[in-house]
Amino acid sequence: MSTNSDTRPNGGQYENESSLVLGLLGGDVDEPLKTNENLKNPDSEPNKKRKFEEGSETGKPLKKRPTYTKDDTYYLPDGNVLLQIGQVRFKLHKSRLSSQSQWFRFLFTRKACSLLGDDFQDHEEIDQVISTADTVDGYDLFYLDLPGVPQVSQFVELLTCMDNAITYLKKEPTFPTINDILQAAYFFHFDSFSTPLDMLENIVCITPHAVEAVNLGILRCAMDKLEDLPRKDLILLLKVQKELVLTWDSIIPLTEHICDEPDCMKIRTVNSAITWRKKHPFDPIYVIHKLIKQDWLAKGFCLAKEKEAIAKLKVERSKIWANLKIWLELEDELV
DSSP states (O other): OOEEEEEEEOOOOOOSHHHHHHHHTTOOOSSOOOOHHHHTOTTOOOOOOSSOOTTOOOSOOOOEEEEEEEEEEEEOTTOOEEEEETTEEEEEOHHHHHHHOHHHHHHHHHHTTOSOSSOSTTHHHHHHHHHTOEEETTEEEEEOOOTTOOOHHHHHHHHHHHHHGGGGGTSOOOHHHHHHHHHHHHHHTOHHHHSOOGGGGGSOOOGGGHHHHHHTTOOHHHHHHHTTSOHHHHHHHHHHHHHHHHTHHHHGGGGSOOOOSHHHHSOOOOOHHHHHHHHOTTOHHHHHHHHHHSOTGGGTOOHHHHHHHHHHHHHHHHHHHHHHHHHTTOHHHHO
16 A cells, blocks of 8 residues: 555444343443443543434544555546545545445535535535545545444445455355445445345354344344343343433433523523433443533533533543442452
8 A cells, every 4th residue: 555645534333242132122322331341441432423413513524634545456547536434545436436325426416516405314424524525636535534434444345345246156255244345335325235134134143243243133143142141141231221221310410501601691402411311321421422522612501611511421420430340240350
């Protein structure tokens, strides 16, 4: 790969069987329960999600990095659009992407001012990409560092599938390869790749891939694996769910308007924590992270009250982490 100078912005699924079971029991596990190592660090930050929720900052350009590398295979000499994920840049054909992907079709027509308004799918994501777009040597350059964007390797697998899918008739792809293709296809709405999942229901799902299978909606083989989960673990997860729901009684008051200063009185909006609770009742740690990152000024908070609320939320987050060790009966393991 060749290295070049340039500027660009920085960039829920289940990650393990415990978080998977918690989600299956009714939890909204956007930030899964942590492992023992994670529990040692109360201020570990959750991964960003793809979906833009109320109160998220969807239009702010992120920090820029100085370098990029050209993808070895998919930097096409006759390409007419530049895409960048992380520090890897692709040069591809607009027409090819548009014919397969509704997401890219909307992106390109929106950039050309041929798609107006916001009555189309993923408009917030697409508008954010356009807000950070650039032009290099006459070509549009789009930075695709969005929450939940597929990894470079997953995007490459999807492009490879587009060009060489017929080779899979001779040599069946591995489950990890299928997972990579479908993850990228779901995100960018390559519907012809992501829709026909019926045949995958009969795929042999060996132990290491049970969680990935559930994330793809392939449930039959994964459930066979999860039947082996001890009854004690299921009871423990139900207990943790209950305790996590109760933490909202402490979180919501921390984000109420409590300042009588003129700047704080100008704007009155719905308490974001109430909205987040409905969407993620079993994931207060993830929500606290989102609340800390929200635009407090737009919510009617002056700078002083913003700092005060953030400090209290961090304390509450640390308390939840400490309690998780008790709820999960992990004290002895973490000593």
